[in-house]
Amino acid sequence: MRVITSYWICVGATLAFLSVLFGAAGAHWLEALKDLDLKNTYETAVRFQMFHSLSLMIIGLIINLKLAPGKLLIFSPFCIFLGTIIFCGSLYIISLSSLKWFGAVAPVGAGFLLTGWLMLGFSILTDKMHEHTAE
Template identity: 40%
Template sequence: MSVKTILILGALLSGLGVMIGAFGAHGLAKMLTESGRTDTFETAVKYQMYHALGLLLVGILMTQFPGATGMRISGLCFLIGILIFSGSLYILCLTGIKWMGAITPVGGLFLIGGWLNLVWALAKNLP
């Protein structure tokens, strides 16, 4: 992924996180409360926002250290992690398909991998 793509995705996913959170709080409040999934939905939104900001951080670091290697992998891990982690929780909350919760940890592994890879990339590339 290019720096531009990473920064655009970070900004887009951050904005979507705000919109999805507002929709959940207002448009879906009754449904989420009745299903007992309000906390699950909020977790999905929080993790989307944290890692969308992580994408922005990666993009900014890539512009500051253009020769640094390995940071693109962090961005890709954050993107995949958001899609799987938050996406599976959104689907679970909106449809009640319980097996979606079983794939959520895979997304969590990608999110963790993104941070660990960023640590490795920074340690390897920064003076």
């Protein structure tokens, strides 16, 4: 198994662990919180973090399957990781503090997430195109 594969699986597993921890803690800590919007914001962060944690582990496995993974495939998990940290982090901060201006940071994280997903999709698509032209 390649080092980069192990790395993304470990990063994804760590983020998934934290997602479960934050979800469980939030279920207890946010119980007293009266603002339903803040609870929903926190739960959205937990959900997005878990989805993207799992995706990082899967991308790590995909990289391992490729004999020569392209740059798009190699860099897509970096974007997804940064996007997860920035997007979910800003949602956690918004829901747990009075720093509501952090809402302006969330779209930056979303942009990284979207870029990472596009890079992954294009890497698979271009890989398939190269397979067909090689035949």
